[in-house]
Amino acid sequence: DTAVSQTPKYLVTQMGNDKSIKCEQNLGHDTMYWYKQDSKKFLKIMFSYNNKELIINETVPNRFSPKSPDKAHLNLHINSLELGDSAVYFCASSQKTGINTGELFFGEGSRLTVL
Amino acid sequence: GNSVTQMEGPVTLSEEAFLTINCTYTATGYPSLFWYVQYPGEGLQLLLKATKADDKGSNKGFEATYRKETTSFHLEKGSVQVSDSAVYFCALSPFGNEKLTFGTGTRLTIIP
Numbered sequence: 442d443t444a445v446s447q448t449p450k451y452l453v454t455q456m457g458n459d460k461s462i463k464c465e466q467n468l469g470h471d472t473m474y475w476y477k478q479d480s481k482k483f484l485k486i487m488f489s490y491n492n493k494e495l496i497i498n499e500t501v502p503n504r505f506s507p508k509s510p511d512k513a514h515l516n517l518h519i520n521s522l523e524l525g526d527s528a529v530y531f532c533a534s535s536q537k538t539g540i541n542t543g544e545l546f547f548g549e550g551s552r553l554t555v556l
Numbered sequence: 557g558n559s560v561t562q563m564e565g566p567v568t569l570s571e572e573a574f575l576t577i578n579c580t581y582t583a584t585g586y587p588s589l590f591w592y593v594q595y596p597g598e599g600l601q602l603l604l605k606a607t608k609a610d611d612k613g614s615n616k617g618f619e620a621t622y623r624k625e626t627t628s629f630h631l632e633k634g635s636v637q638v639s640d641s642a643v644y645f646c647a648l649s650p651f652g653n654e655k656l657t658f659g660t661g662t663r664l665t666i667i668p
Contacts, residue, residue: 445599482643482661483658483661485658489655531599531600533599544590544605545600547599547601548599549598550599
């Protein structure tokens with residue numbers, strides 16, 4: 442069983458479209474994240490949810506809207522796609538404990554290409 | 557703010573060579589330090605970690621020691637294999653905070 446799964450793995454779309462990426466984790470973790478990895482492999486956190494509550498919201502255009510229907514799912518919706526949104530988007534999860542371990546479990550990534 | 561600086565890649569080595577990938581950090585307090593590895597076409601995986609000064613993290617022949625005096629966490633391996641070819645990310649997490657800050661990654665290629 443895949444611990445953190447994302448769909449779709451590949452997404453090619455036109456500028457101006459709206460698209461969603463879904464993420465599910467079966468690890469029983471409380472916290473989920475979205476990271477963006479650009480063409481130079483630089484990883485930057487976008488959002489973090491703990492038990493359906495938004496806890497990290499980095500400086501991200503409000504065209505990006507995360508939604509967490511339950512603590513096992515964190516979806517990412519992107520409106521009015523732009524060329525600069527082309528990247529690999531990684532979902533991750535972690536178990537929130539009293540002492541932070543910092544260990545994240547990542548999905549395989551969703552490669553978004555905006556034409 | 558917190559930041560992680562890694563040596564620029566790409567790094568190309570012959571099989572069985574000694575590997576060092578440098579990582580230094582800037583953070584307040586006592587962060588936890590990590591190395592993650594990303595194999596081609598896959599997500600990141602935790603390779604090793606250290607949570608306090610002088611701790612040594614190790615896994616799969618890789619080692620890194622948390623050096624508070626030099627704010628460093630260099631990754632080393634004595635004899636690399638072709639299967640070690642990947643992108644390696646150094647990261648830190650401030651104590652009590654789940655937000656990981658990653659370095660820019662170092663692409664490692666091992667040739668037979």
